[in-house]
Amino acid sequence: MGLPIDTNFIYSQFIDQVKEYAIYATDNNGFITFWNDGAKRIKGYEDEEIIGKFYGILFPDDYQEEGKPLKVLQEARTNGFYVAEDWRKRKDGSLFWAKITLTPIYKPNGEQIGFTKVTQDLTQQKILKDELVRQHEEITQKNNDLKVVNVDLDNFIYTASHDLKAPIANIEGLISLLNKRLGNCNCLDQATSTILQHVTTSIKQFKSTVNDLAEISKLQKNFAQGLMEEKINIPQIYKEIMEVNGLSFSNTKCKIQTDFQVMSIIYSRKNFRSILYNLLSNAFRYHSPERTCVIQLKTYEQNSNIVLSVKDNGLGIKEANKAKLFTMFKRFHNHVEGTGIGLYMIKRIIENVGGKIEVESEEGVGTEFKVYLK
Template identity: 55%
Template sequence: MTLQSQESLNTLFINQIKNYAIFATDPDGIVTTWNKGAERLKGYTEAEIVGQFYGVLSPDEYQEAGLPERELRLALEGGVYEAEDWRKRKDGSFFWATIMLTPIFDEAGQHVGFTKITGDITKQKELQDQLAERQQSALDHKTTELKKVNFDLDNFVYTASHDLRSPISNIEGLMVLLRDVLEENHCLNSQINEIVNRVTASVDQFKHIILNLTEITRLQKDFSENPPEEVLNIQDVYDEIMVDLEDPVKNKVCFIQTDFQVHQLKFSRKNFRSIFYNLLSNAIKFQAEERSCVIKISTRLEEPYVVLHIQDNGLGISRHHQGQLYSMFKRFHGHVEGAGIGLYMVKRIVDNAGGKIEVESEEGVGTAFNVYFKAGL
């Protein structure tokens, strides 16, 4: 039996592999060897492909973009280039392939070429695509169902809040009438007066809840309709808010410092005003009695965001409560009026616009909010 050289054994072994295209190139990517698997998978015979640049096996647009040359460079720099991508056969058809491109070095460490191993995983990709399509279809169906449920819930909340206004107003009017009748008949003693006051307070609380539910429904409706963005002037919005807060500021004096490094923002004006108003009014509302109220407001560019920063030296929020900060109807300071939906609405608006909100707070020291809006004019 004739002994074969190690090189001829390797060549024989490689040619026996029919399910993978295995070939070699010189340092410039010119094909120098070609196995039977490559002929079966790519469609070129050895005589047709040897001497050609291996990039001919890539789609035309890849060749025009210089991607084959980039693969050679990445393989040489990283020791190997691995990917899954489209490859082209001789007849022009495409298949989805696993690719491994490896540089070859001689004993002296000199770069002498590349080896390329390519496998056809088109069937696996088709199965993956079908699975992804089914998953997307199921997700779309689920999304449609959720939108319908949300729409029905919004309609229910709106209808309920609308229909409840009339009986609540009637109860409110009847309580006023009852108080008058009791006074006329000298029946309004301290105990009865306390009961009437509690019923009236409960009615007022009910009215606020209805108004808040209506506001949340309106907010959800705005999300579904995608409120138009505009280039707004931050200083102008601030000035408008300060006019609205004029009376509270007179009653609770605050020193407000502003530093608007970014003057304009592309955002829904109504929604930006709602965010700014809620955070600023909270800073004024939750000030500490034992020290002067100081609020610092600034804007800065922090790519890819414009950041609105509002910092106060007020009551602060305990670490325990910070995890519930954006929950609906959550209130952490009972001595101050509020419904507990302001920060919930702020978070919803910011999240829906692709931004984020962060808070740093220490009880008895103060709170700082950073609101991140996508920068783009």
């Protein structure tokens, strides 16, 4: 037979060699009776410096003054344990953030003989957590500031666009009157007529820009208030667009091929109509004069999305312009009327409810817009 195994010695050696946790024991009154190597490393005390001392020495000074060490012992006795994350103190007086577990120790007959204490240094984790909290608070504050700025900007745009309409109308009327008077007195020569035409064109562009700014302001207000979603019939929306805008589209003879694999969707009726109208309008306006205009309109399911695809065989988009395609007031074909906010607005509409829009285009071949709606 072998020698008897001293299990208490083995457990003591095992605990003593744990380096990542401070493990120590106290008597019933909190005076330290055992101190492992992890406790030496984390707290800085050697055995001879700490054995026999009241464990409250490891608490921050203000905690000691308010009697917290004794309160912790009492809570562990009452509840059978004490677990917390809190500040603790090293020998050099520095504080560290720790996870603490204090557990009463009992004899087999139920008599308490002391406490065991396990402490884990969480200082680095706390630093990272506090930094994440700080960054989150900073981002939240910046977002709140941006919301205030956006509201102020929207109010300014709305007010400016509203207040500018009357002066523009007055200027337009005065130019018309001037044109008529000059004509009646035969004072309208070719040069003056050209100048007046340029002024009239500038006024028209100015009116269009002001109206666009009003639409952008209205769009932002809709985002803030939220538009009612409902079950809408996609072919019906398409039919309404073609009936209402048929005359404006009729300048271009286009063959439209439809394939509605998805017939309905839960969405804002107004917003879906804006999306489809703008995509169809672009396909008509940017057709190629070199070939018969063909537009393919399709809806289908892909993964968790409903996809709306509008594909044409028109002018296409230069590779260098694709990155600026959805920018406000950007236009790449001057021979076509427009102010360049249509794609900007529908991108905002789509992304505001978690969707996305993609474009595939080749200059001289055509363009396909794909709208992914959840």
